Amino acid sequence: MYGDNGRIALIRPGVTPSTEMDFHSRIPQGVAVSTSSVEYDRVTLDGLQAMSDRVAACAARYRGFPMDLVVFACTTGSMVGGPGYDKRLIAQIQAACGIPAITTTTALLEAFSALGLKRLSIVTPYSTALNEMEQRFLSSEGIETGAITGLGHEDIRAVPFVRPEEMYDLAVRQGAQGCDALFISCTGICVLDIIQPLEEKLGVPVITSNQATIWNALRRLGFREKIPGFGLLGSTPGPDIA
Incomplete structure (x- = not known):
């Protein structure tokens, strides 16, 4: 596995290719994206909670791999547990794989x-x-x-x-x-x-959800260049990876 300029473990709900398509259309050369799918049945409150409950187990697959960041790319799936749920998910993901993490909500x-x-x-x-x-x-x-x-x-x-x-x-x-x-x-x-x-x-x-997720992931990897097609956000600085 290469990715000399950064390695992202992307966890996305179900089989939809949308998040992967958007990531690959904007990530810089030399950044590698490894995608995992978490089982997802219905776009409902119960369906989202069941899916989000599986994210830590999905993230555990990456333990021991030299990834720089784990990204759980789901908006409502990282909100469904109520106030602070995105932060609780991040803690669960990091405990499961030992890699810094973000969610779309974050x-x-x-x-x-x-x-x-x-x-x-x-x-x-x-x-x-x-x-x-x-x-x-x-x-x-x-x-x-x-x-x-x-x-x-x-x-x-x-x-x-x-x-x-x-x-x-x-x-x-x-x-x-x-x-x-x-x-x-x-x-x-x-x-x-x-x-x-x-x-x-x-x-x-x-x-947009994917725009903000990609922007945040790249900024945490240290990329400061303007992201084409991202409007005002694409020229905005963001946090460095911990």
Whole structure:
């Protein structure tokens, strides 16, 4: 295994290729990504909790390998346990494999902090129940939700086929009036290419789950260069790896 410029262990829910596709479209040359899948059955509160309960066992596969960072790439899956759940997951992952770790939620919170974002307009592919859970979690972290709309999907087979133009139209219809930014939630959808068009259209920063996860992972590996196509966040410094 190479990866002389960094090695990332990427844990993603189920069989969706979306997160891997987005990572490989943006990571610099010389960074290696090893992907593992954690069993995932339904895009529901119970389904997310069951999936997240399996993450530590998945991370344990990497013990003894020279990885620099483990990334659990799921937004609601790293929120579903309530306030502080992303930090508890990180502790479980690190205990299982002995490697520094982040979750998508951790990455998002650091992105919001780096840009000074306090009030969000949010669009998702999720059901109302998941949207409400996400809203509660963000509120516990001091992030207000100005508006939130979802597509209502609960089938894991449907989410990867949500088209970027569908999310673009949803975001434009909702707008970002009175909000600091637009947030497109879910690592299971590929929406990196609509970040810059939406920033130009809405006049606010646009944050997506995979964008923030990749940004945070690369910054922790020490990369400080601008990340193409990532809008305002792509030019923003982030934390170094511990």
